[in-house]
Amino acid sequence: MTPPHEPEDEGAYRPRLIRSYTITAGRTATSVDLAMEATLRLQAGAEAPVLSPSAAQVLEVCDRRSVAEVSALTKMPIGVTRVLLGDLIEQGLIRIQATITDKSSTDERLELIERTLRGLRNY
Amino acid sequence: MDFETTKAQRAAASTKIVIAGGFGVGKSTLVGAVSEIDPLRTEALVTNESEGVDDLAAVPTKATTTVAMDFGRLTLAEDLVLYLFGTPGQRRFWFMWDDLCRGAIGAIVLVDVARLDESFSPLDYFESKGIPFIVAVNEFDGVPRYPAEEIAAALALPADVPIISLDARDREQAKGALVKITEYSLMRLRESLTVNAN
Ligand SMILES: Nc1nc2c(ncn2[C@@H]2O[C@H](COP(=O)(O)OP(=O)(O)OP(=O)(O)O)[C@@H](O)[C@H]2O)c(=O)[nH]1
Ligand SMILES: [Mg+2]
Numbered sequence: 001m002t003p004p005h006e007p008e009d010e011g012a013y014r015p016r017l018i019r020s021y022t023i024t025a026g027r028t029a030t031s032v033d034l035a036m037e038a039t040l041r042l043q044a045g046a047e048a049p050v051l052s053p054s055a056a057q058v059l060e061v062c063d064r065r066s067v068a069e070v071s072a073l074t075k076m077p078i079g080v081t082r083v084l085l086g087d088l089i090e091q092g093l094i095r096i097q098a099t100i101t102d103k104s105s106t107d108e109r110l111e112l113i114e115r116t117l118r119g120l121r122n123y
Numbered sequence: 124m125d126f127e128t129t130k131a132q133r134a135a136a137s138t139k140i141v142i143a144g145g146f147g148v149g150k151s152t153l154v155g156a157v158s159e160i161d162p163l164r165t166e167a168l169v170t171n172e173s174e175g176v177d178d179l180a181a182v183p184t185k186a187t188t189t190v191a192m193d194f195g196r197l198t199l200a201e202d203l204v205l206y207l208f209g210t211p212g213q214r215r216f217w218f219m220w221d222d223l224c225r226g227a228i229g230a231i232v233l234v235d236v237a238r239l240d241e242s243f244s245p246l247d248y249f250e251s252k253g254i255p256f257i258v259a260v261n262e263f264d265g266v267p268r269y270p271a272e273e274i275a276a277a278l279a280l281p282a283d284v285p286i287i288s289l290d291a292r293d294r295e296q297a298k299g300a301l302v303k304i305t306e307y308s309l310m311r312l313r314e315s316l317t318v319n320a321n
Binding site: 035036037038039066068069071072073077078079080081097098099100101102104106108109110111112113114115116117118119120121122123 | 134135136137138139163164165166167168189192194196197199200203204205206208222223225226228298301302305306308309312313315316
């Protein structure tokens with residue numbers, strides 16, 4: 001996570017990401033890797049257990065939206081949003097649609113970039 | 124679950140392009156010019172304490188600040204959404220960039236010729252990470268125009284990096300920049316395939 005150089009900040013404080021606070025009871029780790037642009041979908045037929053107000057709010061807005069949009073709409077920081085979404089995924093209430101990750105194959109990348117180009121040209 | 128559903132679920136449903144550049148160079152303007160929604164804003168909590176606070180149970184304190192990132196959205200097809208993320212300007216928030224850039228098609232580095240030096244750090248970043256990028260000169264009113272070769276030389280750009288100029292407020296020109304970075308990223312990927320095949 002070290003940028004190539006930060007001349008202005010040499011020796012000064014070094015900001016770090018805080019991934020959670022009280023909303024997530026101090027947890028920051030999720031077992032789910034959630035990219036900013038990852039799209040969420042409600043799982044059909046899933047029965048919602050009793051959720052915290054924050055989790056319920058996230059569940060309500062997340063269908064067909066990205067992690068970043070859920071964060072923006074709920075006005076919750078991105079780290080908190082990720083933890084709450086991760087929980088909902090683990091509970092089987094939502095799923096993430098595919099995105100390109102470090103593990104994606106070149107073919108998957110090619111296919112996505114080609115689709116994007118076609119879409120942009122017609123946009 | 125039949126094969127078609129499985130395949131559709133595996134195909135990526137969303138992707139992103141990063142809009143980078145120095146302070147006030149027009150990143151938010153470009154995002155707003157092409158986005159189908161009013162640009163949205165997401166925040167990350169950051170602590171300024173020097174030691175040990177990326178501890179997982181960190182609690183907001185005086186040393187906590189937020190970094191805002193704005194982003195826009197373009198629905199390109201029924202099954203494909205493109206997000207545009209503007210990078211946070213301040214240099215000390217660079218650690219956020221890895222998160223923003225992971226899996227991105229590439230980046231557009233916006234440049235103001237009156238303040239070329241502000242684009243050095245973003246250019247270094249994308250070059251060192253091997254992320255495809257193009258340079259887009261945002262032509263502010265009253266600022267002199269320079270030939271692309273001169274700007275490329277002043278920025279010490281690698282020879283194949285495309286350089287275009289635009290008015291970030293113009294939807295068609297902003298869209299043109301998105302097409303350009305996507306074409307370039309595709310070309311780079313195809314080139315890497317040819318190299319590997321030989
Ligand atoms: N004349 C002219 N003005 C522009 C252009 N692009 C942006 N501006 C203006 O420049 C100012 C800064 O633009 P922003 O889009 O906010 O820049 P930014 O890069 O998002 O700025 P930060 O997020 O603060 O780093 C605004 O007042 C814009 O209206 C352009 O192409 N031409
Ligand atoms: Mg901005």
